[in-house]
Amino acid sequence: MAHKFLTIPSLEKGAFHDSDKISKLNLSYCSSCYLIFINNKAKKIPTSNSQSFSFLNNRELNTFRKSISKNILRQIEDLSGQKKSQLSMIDVGAGDGYFASLFKNKISRILCLEPNINEVRKIKRRKLCVVGQGLDLKWAQKSRSKYNLVLCTQVLEHEVNPLKFMNLLRQLLRPEGLLYLEVPSLEYILENHQYFAFYPEHVCYFSLQALTRLMTNQWNILQSGKGFNGQFNWILVQANKNYSKDNWGQTLHLAQQGLQDNLKKFMKDKKRNGLTFAMWGAGAKGKTMLVQNRILSGAIDYLVDKDKTKWGKSFLGHSIYSTKIIENRPPDVILISAFTYAEQVKRDLKKLKWKGQLWQLTPELTISSFS
DSSP states (O other), X not given: OOEEEEEEOOOOTTSSOTTEEOSXXXXXXXXXXXXXXXEEOOEEOOOOHHHHTGGGGOHHHHHHHHHHHHHHHHHHHHHXXXXXXXXXXXXXXXXXXXXXXXXXXXXXXXEEEOOOXXXXXXXXXXXOEEESSOOOXXXXXXXXXXXXXXXXXXXXXXXXXXXXXXXXXXXXXXEEEEEEEEEEBHHHHHHTTOGGGOOTTOOEEBOHHHHHHHSOTTEEEEEEEEETTTTEEEEEEEEOTTOOTTTHHHHHHHHXXXXXXXXXXXXXXXXXXXXOEEEEXXXXXXXXXXXXXXXXXXXXXXXXXXXXXXXXXXXXXXXEEOTXXXXXXXXXXXXXXXXXXXXXXXXXXXXXTOOEEEEEESSSEEEEEEO
């Protein structure tokens, strides 16, 4: 994993919280996934519990949580086909239990996991079932229950290995289960110069892009966004029932073979009927597909990406364009290389009123008419 290192030597007076004394922050980030790691050499004066948790009990934040809870309930009822009264959920790192309490009397079985004894007392006062510990492999393996919904707010930034922790969350879910994740927004901190929000107890920080990329082939992204005036990044995902860690390599090989066979057929039609082919996504997955498949490279007429910084640049010999080119030069076929963003791409294509044949690797190749 390639990392770049940044240093913020001296920050403007007033950029810090009253309880902070910081002279230097060292930030390192992965150049492929944009995950930010903190190496904080600053000396921080601990704040009291009332100070450190005050913003988490903010009225505006509670309003945001209420809105999110209603959205989650709608989604889970539609996807699971069960009534709310038949559903079960677990809140991992439940804090004082406020978020979990919003689902009370709507979901029949609710469990909270919380290691902080003071917060456990508050959860009990809300008459919620609670286990006084955090999530670890031992507990996940012992737990015989599987849940329709897992909440995990303001926890992932404390984990040294986010992917490993995501696997633990996956073990708690039923096949059709939903996971709601919420983390502090890296963009908000940097754009608003709130460097005091780089807490020593936070191991890593996520931009919304990094949080989305973390949802690898194990998850289908339903919704994502920013909340609490942009201070939080959140994502709602569903467990991918077709994902299997053991057969992923074989499935990917078959998918690539299926892509190659269909590309051979397309190339014949391309020469005969003058068809055009575009690929959406000039990122790591697109690069891998082009390197592994020479026929694909020869079939592409142009590449599309929403990232403005990529427009006009060359990508393995292909020019990258904005999505407007689809309106001006509509292709007959579009291949989505960034399958993590497939649902968002489909919404964008509808806005562009594009009609044609849509190819996806999910991970197997699927071809469908799009209109």
